[in-house]
Amino acid sequence: MESNLKVLMDVNAIVDDAAVLVADACREAIAQRGQFTIALAGGSTPKPLYEKLSLQDLPWDKIHIFWGDERYVSATHPDSNEGMARRAWLDRVPFPAANLHPMPTQAKDPAESAQQYEAHLRSFFGTQEIPTFDLILLGLGDDGHTASLFPHTEVLNVCDRLIGVGYRGSDPRLTFTIPLINQAHCVLFLVAGSSKKPALKAIFSDGADPFTYPARFIQPKGKLYWLLDQAAGESLNVNSVTP
Numbered sequence: 464m465e466s467n468l469k470v471l472m473d474v475n476a477i478v479d480d481a482a483v484l485v486a487d488a489c490r491e492a493i494a495q496r497g498q499f500t501i502a503l504a505g506g507s508t509p510k511p512l513y514e515k516l517s518l519q520d521l522p523w524d525k526i527h528i529f530w531g532d533e534r535y536v537s538a539t540h541p542d543s544n545e546g547m548a549r550r551a552w553l554d555r556v557p558f559p560a561a562n563l564h565p566m567p568t569q570a571k572d573p574a575e576s577a578q579q580y581e582a583h584l585r586s587f588f589g590t591q592e593i594p595t596f597d598l599i600l601l602g603l604g605d606d607g608h609t610a611s612l613f614p615h616t617e618v619l620n621v622c623d624r625l626i627g628v629g630y631r632g633s634d635p636r637l638t639f640t641i642p643l644i645n646q647a648h649c650v651l652f653l654v655a656g657s658s659k660k661p662a663l664k665a666i667f668s669d670g671a672d673p674f675t676y677p678a679r680f681i682q683p684k685g686k687l688y689w690l691l692d693q694a695a696g697e698s699l700n701v702n703s704v705t706p
Contacts, residue, residue, distance in 0.1 A: 468689040470696035474508060474655045477690045481653055482515045484688060485598065488649055492597040493525050502531040502639065504600040504610070505544030508653045512600075513552035523558050527587070531599055532611040532629065532638040533566040535573050566626075566637045573635040577626040580637060584625055593625065596647045599639070599683075603654045607662040607676030611638035614675050641680045648685040652678070655692040663691070667699055 471477050485501070492499040503509065530544055538545045545565040553563060564583065567576045588594035601609045611629030612619055618627040621640045629638040644650060654663065665671040666679050673679035681687070691699070 466687045466689075468691070468696075468699070470691050470693060470699065473692050473694075474511065477508065477653055477655060477692055478511045478515055480690055481512050481600075481651060482519070484649075484651060485512070485516060485600075486519060486521065488598045489521055489526060492648070493522060496597075497525065499526045500529065500597045501526065502529040502596055502599040502647075503544065503548050504531055504602045504653070505533075505547060506602040508602055508655045509600060510547060510551050512653065513548055517552040517555040523556050524562070526558070527562050527564060528553060528558065529564045529584075529596070530566050531601065531644070532636055533568060535568050535576075535635045535637065537568060538565065568637070573628045573637060577624070577628050577637055581624060581626040593642055593646045596643075598649045598651060599644055599647045601644070601650060601652050601678070601681065603652060603659055603662060603666075603678055605658045605662060607666060607678055609652070609678040609681060610644065611636035612641065612677040612680070614677060619674055619677055619680065644681055645683045647683045649688070650681060650683045650686070651688045651690070652681075653690055654695045657694040659691075659695040660698055663695060664698060 469480065471480060489499040533544050534542045536543050540546065567579050570576045584594055585591060603609055606614055608614060613629055613631055616630055618629045618638060621627045622642055624640055625643045627638055627640045629636045662676055665676045671679055
């Protein structure tokens with residue numbers, strides 16, 4: 464794993480750096496493999512990144528969009544990660560419909576939808592092994608969760624599935640599992656705000672429990688980037704810490 468951590472001035476600087484990383488990863492993947500597979504994150508920090516990407520000239524027909532987690536609501540619901548990404552980016556550029564792969568949220572049982580999405584991933588990547596995404600975008604919650612991998616929840620123990628059901632209280636969400644995230648060529652965390660400082664301090668310390676701070680489980684086989692704004696990362700020594 465190659466790990467890179469940068470503390471930047473503000474969210475705008477995060478977005479600028481992240482947009483370059485995404486575009487570079489896209490071009491490299493297409494040159495090497497003919498397509499680019501990216502899993503999107505929800506939350507407020509990625510939204511301006513998606514808006515910036517919508518202004519770039521990228522080969523949209525060779526980019527396949529997935530989601531790393533999703534609230535169990537329809538795409539038209541204001542809390543939908545899919546809906547946010549569509550409004551900010553995907554509906555603004557000429558993506559072929561077949562290149563967008565949203566998580567299904569129609570079944571009564573979220574576990575059934577998780578199985579459907581896992582089957583879709585295996586069919587798309589053509590493998591019964593753990594598929595390798597080119598890039599997975601992640602955020603960080605104040606409690607140290609990432610995707611819908613919440614502290615001390617059962618999904619943190621799932622090692623034999625690609626998609627699990629994470630719970631925040633009684634609220635179910637579909638989520639990539641830890642093994643799927645860690646298989647990626649590149650994982651990119653986008654973290655902003657002073658409320659994230661306690662979680663970050665624990666994640667980058669030696670003794671923190673990953674079941675308490677699930678983002679600590681993320682140790683991909685490929686590259687790992689953390690882009691923090693100054694409010695989130697000012698207390699970290701970027702020259703010495705490694706998660």
